[in-house]
Amino acid sequence: PKLIEFLATCPATTIAMEACGGSHFMARKLEELGHFPKLISPQFVRPFVKSNKNDFVDAEAICEAASRPSMRFVQPRTESQQAMRALHRVRESLVQDKVKTTNQMHAFLLEFGISVPRGAAVISRLSTLLEDSSLPLYLSQLLLKLQQHYHYLVEQIKDLESQLKRKLDEDEVGQRLLSIPCVGTLT
Numbered sequence: 605p606k607l608i609e610f611l612a613t614c615p616a617t618t619i620a621m622e623a624c625g626g627s628h629f630m631a632r633k634l635e636e637l638g639h640f641p642k643l644i645s646p647q648f649v650r651p652f653v654k655s656n657k658n659d660f661v662d663a664e665a666i667c668e669a670a671s672r673p674s675m676r677f678v679q680p681r682t683e684s685q686q687a688m689r690a691l692h693r694v695r696e697s698l699v700q701d702k703v704k705t706t707n708q709m710h711a712f713l714l715e716f717g718i719s720v721p722r723g724a725a726v727i728s729r730l731s732t733l734l735e736d737s738s739l740p741l742y743l744s745q746l747l748l749k750l751q752q753h754y755h756y757l758v759e760q761i762k763d764l765e766s767q768l769k770r771k772l773d774e775d776e777v778g779q780r781l782l783s784i785p786c787v788g789t790l791t
Contacts, residue, residue: 612637620670622649623678631680643678644669688771695764702757709750712743727754765789
């Protein structure tokens with residue numbers, strides 16, 4: 605807040621920043637104050653760092669990078685774009701967790717000599733496998749908990765996908781993107 609308060613008293617100017625977690629928020633605030641924020645991808649700042657990393661050296665490298673006429677800047681994201689990105693990232697994380705869960709179940713069963721095809725097959729066959737095996741009770745209970753966790757993840761993923769679809773249906777740019785062949789809600 606102190607930086608924003610200070611910049612509110614300054615005349616409009618170009619302010620270069622390295623694109624990072626809070627830079628999109630800051631860029632929006634700077635635009636509201638009449639400034640011209642320029643976000644630079646860290647990969648384009650790195651070549652201008654001359655010594656050990658610290659705030660002064662970073663600031664110098666950002667200034668040097670921003671002064672290059674051929675520099676490519678990052679477009680600041682809107683709040684809506686940031687929220688949509690968060691939705692995608694959480695969905696992707698849940699999908700990875702789902703895969704990890706089936707892989708873990710598969711590995712536990714394999715350690716006890718029970719071979720099941722990789723993927724969701726372990727979920728659909730679990731009841732039969734547990735009836736036909738002599739696995740320790742606590743392992744069977746653990747596998748059932750993992751199966752419940754898998755189903756929970758599937759529901760959460762479906763919920764996020766329906767939210768993504770709704771947001772895309774409401775977004776003009778999203779509708780134009782969907783009109784491109786082979787582009788879908790998640791691609």
